[in-house]
Amino acid sequence: MALKGLDIFKLTPKTNCKECGSPTCMAFSMKVAQGAISIDKCPHMSQEALDKLSEATAPLMKTITVGAGEAAHQLGGETVLYRHEKKFVNRNLFAVTVTPETFDEKWEQVKGIDYDRIGERMYVEALALEYTGDADAYAALAEKAKATGRALILDCDDAAAARKALEVVGDAKPLLNGASAANADEFAALAQEFKCVLGVSGATLDELHDTVEAIEGKGLKDLVLNCSTASAKDAFEYAVQIRRSDLKGQDRTFGYPSIVNVAKLAPGDAHLQEAYASLFTVKYGSIVVMEEMSYADALPLYGLRQNVFTDPQKPMTVEPGIYPLNGADENAPIATTVDFALTYFVVSGELERAGVPVNLVISDAGGYSVLTSWAAGKLSASSIAKFISENGIADKIKSRKLIIPGKVAVLKGELEQKLPDFEIIVAPNEATDLVKFMKQFA
Numbered sequence: 001m002a003l004k005g006l007d008i009f010k011l012t013p014k015t016n017c018k019e020c021g022s023p024t025c026m027a028f029s030m031k032v033a034q035g036a037i038s039i040d041k042c043p044h045m046s047q048e049a050l051d052k053l054s055e056a057t058a059p060l061m062k063t064i065t066v067g068a069g070e071a072a073h074q075l076g077g078e079t080v081l082y083r084h085e086k087k088f089v090n091r092n093l094f095a096v097t098v099t100p101e102t103f104d105e106k107w108e109q110v111k112g113i114d115y116d117r118i119g120e121r122m123y124v125e126a127l128a129l130e131y132t133g134d135a136d137a138y139a140a141l142a143e144k145a146k147a148t149g150r151a152l153i154l155d156c157d158d159a160a161a162a163r164k165a166l167e168v169v170g171d172a173k174p175l176l177n178g179a180s181a182a183n184a185d186e187f188a189a190l191a192q193e194f195k196c197v198l199g200v201s202g203a204t205l206d207e208l209h210d211t212v213e214a215i216e217g218k219g220l221k222d223l224v225l226n227c228s229t230a231s232a233k234d235a236f237e238y239a240v241q242i243r244r245s246d247l248k249g250q251d252r253t254f255g256y257p258s259i260v261n262v263a264k265l266a267p268g269d270a271h272l273q274e275a276y277a278s279l280f281t282v283k284y285g286s287i288v289v290m291e292e293m294s295y296a297d298a299l300p301l302y303g304l305r306q307n308v309f310t311d312p313q314k315p316m317t318v319e320p321g322i323y324p325l326n327g328a329d330e331n332a333p334i335a336t337t338v339d340f341a342l343t344y345f346v347v348s349g350e351l352e353r354a355g356v357p358v359n360l361v362i363s364d365a366g367g368y369s370v371l372t373s374w375a376a377g378k379l380s381a382s383s384i385a386k387f388i389s390e391n392g393i394a395d396k397i398k399s400r401k402l403i404i405p406g407k408v409a410v411l412k413g414e415l416e417q418k419l420p421d422f423e424i425i426v427a428p429n430e431a432t433d434l435v436k437f438m439k440q441f442a
């Protein structure tokens with residue numbers, strides 16, 4: 001049962017030393033009760049208190065790692081049902097099903113999807129290896145799939161075939177997605193032997209609950225709950241009920257990430273699979289498996305995921321630095337704007353459209369828009385001048401022309417004083433006027 005802030009407070013040292021980052025022990029206790037901070041952030045808690053509290057204050061949903069090395073991904077660890085309540089923690093993974101027959105063709109397509117969007121790599125993180133009845137071919141498929149460097153899902157309910165594949169790829173820590181009420185003992189033993197995460201399914205939610213309890217009883221705590229059913233309606237019900245039972249009903253038996261195979265919900269129908277994949281990205285598939293992933297599928301899906309799995313309380317930003325556009329070299333002029341992602345993409349898009357080489361310099365402006373960051377003191381003549389001098393930008397770029405946003409034209413005079421070598425040029429107020437401005441400027 002969840003503890004209240006007051007229960008936790010009774011066990012704190014009550015010295016208000018602030019070492020945990022909270023102003024008082026009471027404030028710290030309230031945050032722990034909300035799941036916003038871990039109990040071990042207080043270095044003065046007695047072992048007895050920690051033992052009492054650690055189980056009760058542990059996150060309701062476990063964080064599970066699937067894959068190894070660069071292909072390791074964290075799943076779960078969520079604390080809220082709705083993103084606006086706080087934030088979602090670990091983004092869902094997208095996987096594509098492969099068989100011995102389809103592997104080569106699908107891998108060609110999958111490896112072509114690999115791009116950056118607002119500092120995040122967008123690619124198919126996992127391959128789901130579908131068992132088609134031949135254990136040797138399955139092990140060979142596993143070996144080939146391991147060489148891709150992607151996380152692996154062994155979608156196989158045959159213990160002997162799963163063992164053969166695990167003998168080849170066990171060190172890649174695949175998700176062994178095959179346990180059910182019928183084979184729970186065998187699969188639990190395999191997962192224990194190869195130290196991998198076990199995917200558990202059930203014909204009904206009650207059966208899934210009982211099977212998870214039985215597997216937990218064997219000491220296995222790294223599980224993924226399989227929500228792949230015959231119908232989209234049931235799969236959706238599984239995903240929502242599991243998450244609700246865990247986070248609202250505090251039923252820790254369902255406190256694990258989930259997997260949904262939309263390829264099974266709409267075989268051969270790429271458009272419907274895309275719609276289902278969007279649905280389960282929002283509610284609540286930790287791994288979404290599709291039959292294939294084309295570039296046209298990826299763009300909206302990854303965009304959706306990035307929006308769902310960003311912190312709504314933090315603006316999206318781009319890294320401060322120099323972004324050369326249109327083949328700009330050291331002789332191209334400098335334009336500057338803020339690090340708020342939306343501003344960056346609008347401004348860089350218009351500058352690219354102008355076709356004039358320019359070095360876009362982004363300074364740390366707190367992730368706000370131009371006027372907001374200026375009003376908040378994050379964008380000023382001092383901050384721009386400091387960024388240009390402290391980051392060696394004046395050494396890297398020979399041009400001494402600096403274009404500033406029209407909305408902060410007021411900075412021109414002060415910038416001329418702080419950067420006496422530079423000619424300060426004021427851009428138009430609106431990004432849409434940048435194309436004409438840059439062409440005239442050139």
Ligand code: SF4
Nearest residue numbers: 016017018020025042
């Ligand atoms: S570190 Fe511990 S003792 Fe210090 S204020 Fe935080 S909760 Fe209280």
